[in-house]
Amino acid sequence: MDRKQPVFDFLDARGIRYEWYEHPEAPTIEIARQWWRDDGSKHCKNLFFRNHKGDRHYLVCFDSERSLAIRDLEARLRQGKLTFASPERMERWLGLRPGSVSPFGLINDPENHVHLFLDVNLRDCPAYSFHPNDNRATVVIPQEEFLKYLAAVGNSYEFIELY
Template sequence: MERRQKVLDYLDRTGIPYEYYEHPEAPTIEIARQYWHDDGSKHCKNLFFRNHKGNRHYLVVFDCDRQLAIHDLEHRLRQGKLSFASEQRMERYLGLRPGSVSPFGLINDLENHVHLFLDQTLRDQPALSFHPNDNTATVVIRHGAFLQFLESCGNSYEFIELY
């Protein structure tokens, strides 16, 4: 609840509009599907990676209905060998736990260490949906407001072709 409130407070403080609803715990896309509202937003899958040396971290966001192979992702991102970041790294850089990863974790990355890769197909979506750093709720945010959020965080990000 505290993590969720921090996101909602941040969005309110920065004047970023959003919609919000609560639901039972949903740590996976498969579980979350049963709670999603028919609101016209694209629900996203969010994966947190580290490079081979462990000195760079990447949040990868894409359409939840698509699948990505890590080998293909390594080729597309051109960041060398990737592996999933540990729970400790997730907590350190994004202030998150597994099952609640989302771009809203960037509010906890005060050093702007994490680079965000977003699939280019998300540009065409009128709204996106993410957990607000807590998997018992969903935030729906219009595309323009989401870009405003990213700018306010200050992390580097780019839209690329992931598949």
């Protein structure tokens, strides 16, 4: 199944500018790092969580060079105990598999169930890099174009201090 093309179709249909390139499978930041291009974009790490009741899901996006402690995140979000969402939940809410999580998975959430938290420091970055729902490629998207994407997809999001 081609998971990239729906992302490209969504962006193209809305006139959202981006560039992309293919590379070998890169399910982790450590592996992906060897394929990154020096293009001025901020490579982001994306984690998918659920609350303790399992009725709320959160995508958290932050600088790939930083670490994120889940307990600190819980305190900052004030959403109760968080755990990583299962692969089944990831497939249900984002249409994704582990190793390919990205904000582009929000195109597979027509109910806008998933809330996106972005680290506030990303506001200082001119462009971002994410997998296009397939960890064998990277999309580079200017910040203003990414914000257009978020407006088009319709999920709630906010920039918060994560570290």
